[in-house]
Amino acid sequence: MPGSYGPRQPLPLRARPLPGESTGSFVNRLAHANGLGLADFLQRVGQATGSSSSDAARVAKYPRYTEMYVNGPGLEYLAVLAGEPAAVLRRSLPSLAPRHLLPGDVGADAVWKWPWQPSEGHLVRYCTGCAEARGVREPAWWLIPDSWRLCARHSRWCDDSRTEPLDGLSLKELPEVVEAHLERGRLQRQFGRSGEELFADAFQVAAEWWRTMPTVLRWVHRAWACELEDRSVRVMPLVIYPEAARLARLMVEFEQSDLRDTDARTRWLGDAEALMDSWELDVRAGKGPLLDWLHRHQLLAGPAEQPAARSRQGRLPLALGHRRLASPTGPLEQRSCLS
Numbered sequence: 001m002p003g004s005y006g007p008r009q010p011l012p013l014r015a016r017p018l019p020g021e022s023t024g025s026f027v028n029r030l031a032h033a034n035g036l037g038l039a040d041f042l043q044r045v046g047q048a049t050g051s052s053s054s055d056a057a058r059v060a061k062y063p064r065y066t067e068m069y070v071n072g073p074g075l076e077y078l079a080v081l082a083g084e085p086a087a088v089l090r091r092s093l094p095s096l097a098p099r100h101l102l103p104g105d106v107g108a109d110a111v112w113k114w115p116w117q118p119s120e121g122h123l124v125r126y127c128t129g130c131a132e133a134r135g136v137r138e139p140a141w142w143l144i145p146d147s148w149r150l151c152a153r154h155s156r157w158c159d160d161s162r163t164e165p166l167d168g169l170s171l172k173e174l175p176e177v178v179e180a181h182l183e184r185g186r187l188q189r190q191f192g193r194s195g196e197e198l199f200a201d202a203f204q205v206a207a208e209w210w211r212t213m214p215t216v217l218r219w220v221h222r223a224w225a226c227e228l229e230d231r232s233v234r235v236m237p238l239v240i241y242p243e244a245a246r247l248a249r250l251m252v253e254f255e256q257s258d259l260r261d262t263d264a265r266t267r268w269l270g271d272a273e274a275l276m277d278s279w280e281l282d283v284r285a286g287k288g289p290l291l292d293w294l295h296r297h298q299l300l301a302g303p304a305e306q307p308a309a310r311s312r313q314g315r316l317p318l319a320l321g322h323r324r325l326a327s328p329t330g331p332l333e334q335r336s337c338l339s
Contacts, residue, residue, distance in 0.1 A: 006076070006110060007044050010083030011036075017084070017092035018134060022123055022143040024068040024114065026093055028060060029138060030082055044081055046074040046110030049102065059114045063141055064125065064162065067095055067118040071104035074112050094121065094143045120330075122147040122160045128167050129154035139167070145331040148237050150181045157226070161234050169238070173225040177238060180245035187248060194316040195248075197326050198255065200336035202248035205289040206240040209276075212285050243279055247272065251293070255316055258300065265294050289338065296321035296337045 015030040031041035039056035042048070059066045070078060075096060079086040090096045100119060102111055126140035130151060142149060148159035150171070155178055158168040171177050187195035210219060214231050219239040223230035226238065254268045272290050273283045301317035318326075322337040329335070 006073070007080045009080070011081050014083050015136075016134065017082075017089060018126060018131060018136060018140055019092055020142045020144060021093055021126065022063075022067050022118070022141045023070075023093045023095040024059065024063055024066055025123075025126070025139075025141040026082075026089075027068055027078070028063055029136065029140065032138065041081075042112060045070065045077050046112050049111040049113050056114075063139070064123050064160070064166070066114055066116055067123065067143060068112060068114045069095055069100055069102055069119070070112045071102035071108060071110065072106065073104060073108055073110035075101065077110045095119075118143060121145050124149055124160045125158050125166055125168060127151040127154055127156050127158050129156065145329070146237075147331075150178070150241070152178050152181050152185075157238055159234060163234075169226045169228070171226075174222055174238075176242045177222070180242040183245040183249065187245075187252065191252065191316040193328060194255070194318050195252065197318065197322070197328075197335050197337075198251045199244065199248040200326070200332045201293055201322070201338055202251055203237075203240070203244040203332050204336040204338040205247060205293060206244040207236060208289045209243070209281055209286045210236050210240050213282055216279070216281055218279060243275075246275060250275065251297075252316070254297065255318060260298050260300060260319075265298065269294060292338060296325070 011030065011034045013033040015026065015033045017026050027041065027045075028038060031038050034041075037056070038060035042056055059068075075086050075089070079089055082089065086096075094100075095118070102113060104111060121143045122145070124142045124144055124147065126136075126142055127149075130153070131137075131140050142158070148157065150157055151168075155171040155175075156168040157171055157177075184196075184199050187199055189195075191198075210216075214220075214236075220230040222239040223232075223235045226235070228235045228238075230239075250268070250272060254264075257264065269287075269290060273287065276283050276286055297319035299320045301319060301323070325337040327334040333339075
């Protein structure tokens with residue numbers, strides 16, 4: 001329960017937290033709903049800690065740059081003001097996870113901090129259509145591992161760009177990008193974490209291809225369809241998405257086979273090069289990342305994980321060289337075995 005000087009009842013008007021929303025985004029919306037300036041609202045949550053937290057007007061002006069963190073008592077104060085159990089807020093707001101709480105448990109003063117960079121992840125503009133479907137009419141922000149997210153429902157590409165349009169890019173002219181996202185979802189549903197990690201591998205390969213040859217026509221045309229400069233860093237994950245999804249499916253097929261001899265690797269490389277050729281990519285310039293991936297995946301998973309483990313639905317043990325390097329969490333580059 002809140003301490004002797006904490007809030008005792010919710011604010012008159014509620015603001016429901018959005019799934020994956022940043023705490024700063026939610027707090028701004030809750031304050032606005034009740035006609036409060038951010039500084040007035042934060043006085044009810046606790047005391048500021050840390051020099052970057054002192055200017056509430058400044059952080060209110062730049063929600064896309066900053067994130068809010070609280071300690072245990074501060075979370076309880078926020079829960080009372082929001083009219084939501086602390087557990088509900090934690091499920092929706094990633095920065096309220098136990099590992100992100102500031103020091104100070106039961107009996108300590110309630111404190112909050114608002115640094116200029118999240119401790120992990122990226123602040124990405126919430127899909128306007130998704131927010132409006134939940135009754136939110138003002139800008140909101142996700143806190144997510146990657147610097148972008150695709151909304152297939154509204155054909156919208158959302159990212160952490162600080163330039164216009166801030167509310168995302170329309171993919172109406174790029175149905176292949178939306179379909180690639182749906183294919184990524186199918187891989188994850190079929191193979192769980194393994195499907196997502198193989199997509200991460202494929203994405204890293206395609207990203208290296210783009211860095212080597214950014215003027216490939218299919219990528220340039222996708223950039224133009226979104227009215228972006230074709231060599232901008234912002235456009236890279238969007239334009240390579242279809243090729244990454246198709247390559248990921250080919251990687252899954254390799255992992256599903258128990259063959260890892262020279263002939264099997266040569267056949268797989270030939271199939272991957274045929275895909276590159278169909279996409280009008282320079283095979284010689286782009287072969288390196290494929291060879292690197294094959295090298296890391298040439299040894300089967302350990303005996304305890306196959307073949308019996310492979311027979312279980314949705315189970316796809318990955319090669320030993322992959323498992324030593326890939327992280328189960330974090331952005332795509334960390335979930336890949338490729339640097």
